[in-house]
Amino acid sequence: MKRLFDIIASGCGLVVLSPLLLIIAIWIKCDSEGPVFYRQVRVGKNNKDFRIYKFRSMRTGADKAGLITVGGRDPRVTRSGYYIRKYKLDELAQLINVFVGDMSLVGPRPEVRKYVDMYTPEQMHVLDVRPGVTDLASIRYRNENELLEKAEDPDKYYIEVIMQDKLRINLEYVANHSFWYDIKLIFGTFWAIVKD
DSSP, X not given: OHHHHHHHHHHHHHHHTHHHHHHHHHHHHHHSXXXXXXXXXXXXXXXXXXXXXEEOOBOTTXXXXXXXXXXXXXXXXXXXXXXXXXTTGGGGGGHHHHHHTSOEEESOOOOOHHHHTTOOTTGGGGGGSOOEEEOHHHHHTTTHHHHHHHOSSHHHHIIXXXXXXXXXXXXXXXXXXXXXXXXXXXXHHHHHHHHO
16 A cells, blocks of 8 residues: 555656756756756665665765765755755655655655664664655754754764664654554655744
8 A cells, every 4th residue: 555655646746746846957957067866876675775866956076075964054055955955855856766666755764875884783674664755753853964063073973873863763663654654744744844
């Protein structure tokens, strides 16, 4: 039922939102040089790599300076990218990943291999389900960039504090998820974006 819902919802979303997606694509191209989409290797279900789609919000090659974004005004972020990230518009491209089956609408956010390689055997169970566009950890840590900005060592703080808490939250999800809980999280995500 979950996979069928993902296919229908992502397919309808891509069609209904196509005018907005086109506007975002034009905005990105007019604002900076580089491709419309940013594709990055993430770790998915059963510990398999896949390429995640995002609307590009940073300058081309910015990920070479680090994998995490620090602060609301990271200098690598483009002018359009600031708003695209603020309102989570960059994540809309992941409807493609959902439609083809790499991801689900709801599930633990997929990490890069660098961080997954640090998981304990128990934490690896977050990879028992498809990763999602949204999850409870993302809602709770929607101000993650600001937290990292205040940290003396952002990468260390992410690994030792934020990542550990996110994994705890996501392991609870894996153990107790249901279709109706997913629906609740989808609405919770919309509310969190509107509220901010």
